[in-house]
Amino acid sequence: MHIGIKGLAAVSIAFWALPATAEQNIEAGAEAFRKCSACHMVGEDAANRSGPVLNGILGRPLAARQDYPYYSDAMQRAAAGGLVWDIEHLELFIENPKSLISGTTMMFGGISDPEERGHLIAFLGQFSDGMADIPEVLPARDPVVSPEILAIEGDPAYGEYLSGECVICHQLDGSNDGIPAIVGWLPEDFVIALHAYKSGYRTNEVMVMTAQGLSDEEIAALAAYFETLGETFE
Amino acid sequence: MKLDRRGFIGAGVATAATLSAPMVLAGGHKPNVVVIGGGAGGATAARYIAKDSEGAINVTLIEPTRTYYTCFFSNLYIGGFRDFASIGHTYGTLAAEYDINVVHDWAIGVDRDAKTVTLAGGAMVPYDALIISPGIDFVEGAVPGWSVETQNAMPHAYKAGSQTQLLKAQIESMPQGGTFAMVAPPNPFRCPPGPYERVSMVASLLQGSNPTAKILIVDPKEKFSKQSLFEEAWSKHYSGMIERVGPDFGGANVEVRPDAMEVVIDGEVEKVDVCNVIPAQKAGLIAEIAGVTEGNWAPVTAQEMRSKIDENIYVLGDASQQGDMPKSGFSANSQAKVCAMAVRAALTGSAAFPARFSNTCWSLLAADDGVKVGAQYEATPEKIARTSGFISNTGEDDALRAQTYQESVGWYEGITTDMFG
Numbered sequence: 001m002h003i004g005i006k007g008l009a010a011v012s013i014a015f016w017a018l019p020a021t022a023e024q025n026i027e028a029g030a031e032a033f034r035k036c037s038a039c040h041m042v043g044e045d046a047a048n049r050s051g052p053v054l055n056g057i058l059g060r061p062l063a064a065r066q067d068y069p070y071y072s073d074a075m076q077r078a079a080a081g082g083l084v085w086d087i088e089h090l091e092l093f094i095e096n097p098k099s100l101i102s103g104t105t106m107m108f109g110g111i112s113d114p115e116e117r118g119h120l121i122a123f124l125g126q127f128s129d130g131m132a133d134i135p136e137v138l139p140a141r142d143p144v145v146s147p148e149i150l151a152i153e154g155d156p157a158y159g160e161y162l163s164g165e166c167v168i169c170h171q172l173d174g175s176n177d178g179i180p181a182i183v184g185w186l187p188e189d190f191v192i193a194l195h196a197y198k199s200g201y202r203t204n205e206v207m208v209m210t211a212q213g214l215s216d217e218e219i220a221a222l223a224a225y226f227e228t229l230g231e232t233f234e
Numbered sequence: 235m236k237l238d239r240r241g242f243i244g245a246g247v248a249t250a251a252t253l254s255a256p257m258v259l260a261g262g263h264k265p266n267v268v269v270i271g272g273g274a275g276g277a278t279a280a281r282y283i284a285k286d287s288e289g290a291i292n293v294t295l296i297e298p299t300r301t302y303y304t305c306f307f308s309n310l311y312i313g314g315f316r317d318f319a320s321i322g323h324t325y326g327t328l329a330a331e332y333d334i335n336v337v338h339d340w341a342i343g344v345d346r347d348a349k350t351v352t353l354a355g356g357a358m359v360p361y362d363a364l365i366i367s368p369g370i371d372f373v374e375g376a377v378p379g380w381s382v383e384t385q386n387a388m389p390h391a392y393k394a395g396s397q398t399q400l401l402k403a404q405i406e407s408m409p410q411g412g413t414f415a416m417v418a419p420p421n422p423f424r425c426p427p428g429p430y431e432r433v434s435m436v437a438s439l440l441q442g443s444n445p446t447a448k449i450l451i452v453d454p455k456e457k458f459s460k461q462s463l464f465e466e467a468w469s470k471h472y473s474g475m476i477e478r479v480g481p482d483f484g485g486a487n488v489e490v491r492p493d494a495m496e497v498v499i500d501g502e503v504e505k506v507d508v509c510n511v512i513p514a515q516k517a518g519l520i521a522e523i524a525g526v527t528e529g530n531w532a533p534v535t536a537q538e539m540r541s542k543i544d545e546n547i548y549v550l551g552d553a554s555q556q557g558d559m560p561k562s563g564f565s566a567n568s569q570a571k572v573c574a575m576a577v578r579a580a581l582t583g584s585a586a587f588p589a590r591f592s593n594t595c596w597s598l599l600a601a602d603d604g605v606k607v608g609a610q611y612e613a614t615p616e617k618i619a620r621t622s623g624f625i626s627n628t629g630e631d632d633a634l635r636a637q638t639y640q641e642s643v644g645w646y647e648g649i650t651t652d653m654f655g
Contacts, residue, residue: 167648
């Protein structure tokens with residue numbers, strides 16, 4: 001918690017000249033950062049905890065801190081795929097970590113209020129060179145998955161047929177070498193992940209192509225089918 | 235765990251089947267599906283039909299070899315990135331866990347009126363539906379001077395197995411500074427990036443043991459798959475080692491002399507140390523014997539992979555003429571699932587969903603330098619038609635290329651599990 005206070009001190013010294021709204025955003029962001037500070041530090045004396053130091057996060061490739069050894073396989077995969085913590089991806093990750101990184105070990109439920117996400121990014125921006133580019137209000141975007149899409153009930157029998165396209169690469173025994181495991185996910189996480197590929201937030205070409213070839217109903221069907229496998233595995 | 239899962243899936247399928255008045259069961263016998271060829275098309279189709287019909291269909295799989303070596307990743311064996319055993323697979327799981335009647339014999343005849351398959355051992359196997367997935371054979375006389383009788387002097391290594399081992403052994407015993415030649419095939423052929431991945435793997439192997447050796451590709455085609463990616467990699471990793479003679483310089487006018495180890499390109503005689511001849515290709519012979527080919531390939535419907543010549547026969551993979559999909563293991567596996575569903579629907583009245591097809595081909599250029607190309611397809615009344623696709627970019631960074639290679643290794647495990655259980 002004292003880290004947050006240090007952060008605040010730095011903010012008030014460095015950015016006294018900014019317009020009031022920006023300063024207010026940053027102060028609100030410091031408050032929001034309390035949700036992160038159990039695991040992450042930021043600021044001059046920050047050190048890695050169970051999560052990496054967030055200094056310089058904006059504009060940095062994923063999983064890039066050499067002194068942090070605990071990046072998940074999933075995070076490292078996304079990093080090799082070329083993802084960078086630009087505002088768009090950081091904001092998406094803060095909203096729901098699993099929309100961007102299905103196997104992330106960051107146990108965080110996300111921040112659903114877009115304004116609060118904007119404040120948090122403004123706050124983190126103080127410790128990143130990319131700060132000047134942060135808009136005072138983040139541009140509005142469509143949700144990765146609308147409530148209507150999440151509410152679609154999939155047909156598991158159709159999902160089983162469609163899964164033929166998945167299991168040529170992904171193994172049902174949960175093997176995670178080279179190709180990530182996709183069994184044992186919550187249906188909602190499954191749907192969100194495929195839609196994040198479909199809308200291009202995630203970059204693996206095979207998955208972007210596959211997801212773009214699936215309708216909302218087909219994605220729901222797959223999620224429903226893979227859920228049945230999860231039950232059998234437990 | 236596997237049995238639990240199968241039990242669960244099977245229960246759903248059995249219900250659907252009893253509700254929708256199975257055609258052949260009503261006729262008084264349990265339907266027989268015979269699959270010729272135990273590769274990416276045939277093994278997958280046999281496994282999916284057996285798995286999803288839960289005993290409602292007898293499945294017989296006819297495959298001459300007891301250990302099947304996959305053509306995909308056989309180049310990686312040549313390059314030293316896989317051992318030979320790692321690309322070999324047996325049929326024990328398909329027999330024991332899926333109750334597939336696996337018969338190790340050659341299919342040598344098909345009587346389409348009696349609906350029987352004749353085996354080299356003399357047996358006659360009756361079918362209600364026949365799936366032919368024999369892969370490729372070579373067009374006789376395609377490369378003057380070469381024939382299957384000379385394949386040990388100049389290996390094709392384009393059906394994986396002893397030919398692949400032979401080619402690797404020949405490369406390893408080349409004299410220092412010697413020449414490896416490849417006669418590349420004209421379109422269409424199995425695995426469009428295959429010859430060029432092979433060149434990359436041969437170069438990688440030679441770079442370690444024989445760095446002054448040369449590689450000569452004699453190619454009848456103007457262009458080839460992933461060309462810019464391969465050419466970038468060849469100049470980056472194997473600078474000065476690889477030369478390709480295209481049709482402009484006589485690459486389409488080639489003759490080989492296996493006894494003298496000579497390749498004659500547009501009248502010019504080249505003395506070589508190893509010569510890998512990959513001739514023009516056609517559907518595996520049994521498709522021709524069954525009379526379901528037109529020209530070199532077997533035309534099929536896009537919706538079901540059903541022969542356009544005989545409605546009781548389906549043709550999968552390399553042997554089929556289906557439209558836009560490349561001849562690849564991934565394609566054959568994808569087609570097999572559509573076919574398996576169509577066959578079950580025809581024989582037991584189970585649910586049939588719209589056909590879906592996809593393909594991705596990974597190629598290894600050098601250690602930890604992998605690339606890929608992929609596409610999706612839909613069934614139209616005329617053909618399987620490409621709808622979208624992607625290809626790796628030139629100039630990608632090392633981390634992405636290493637990941638793409640790792641992805642291909644994961645895919646290999648995935649597809650072979652999907653084929654062999």
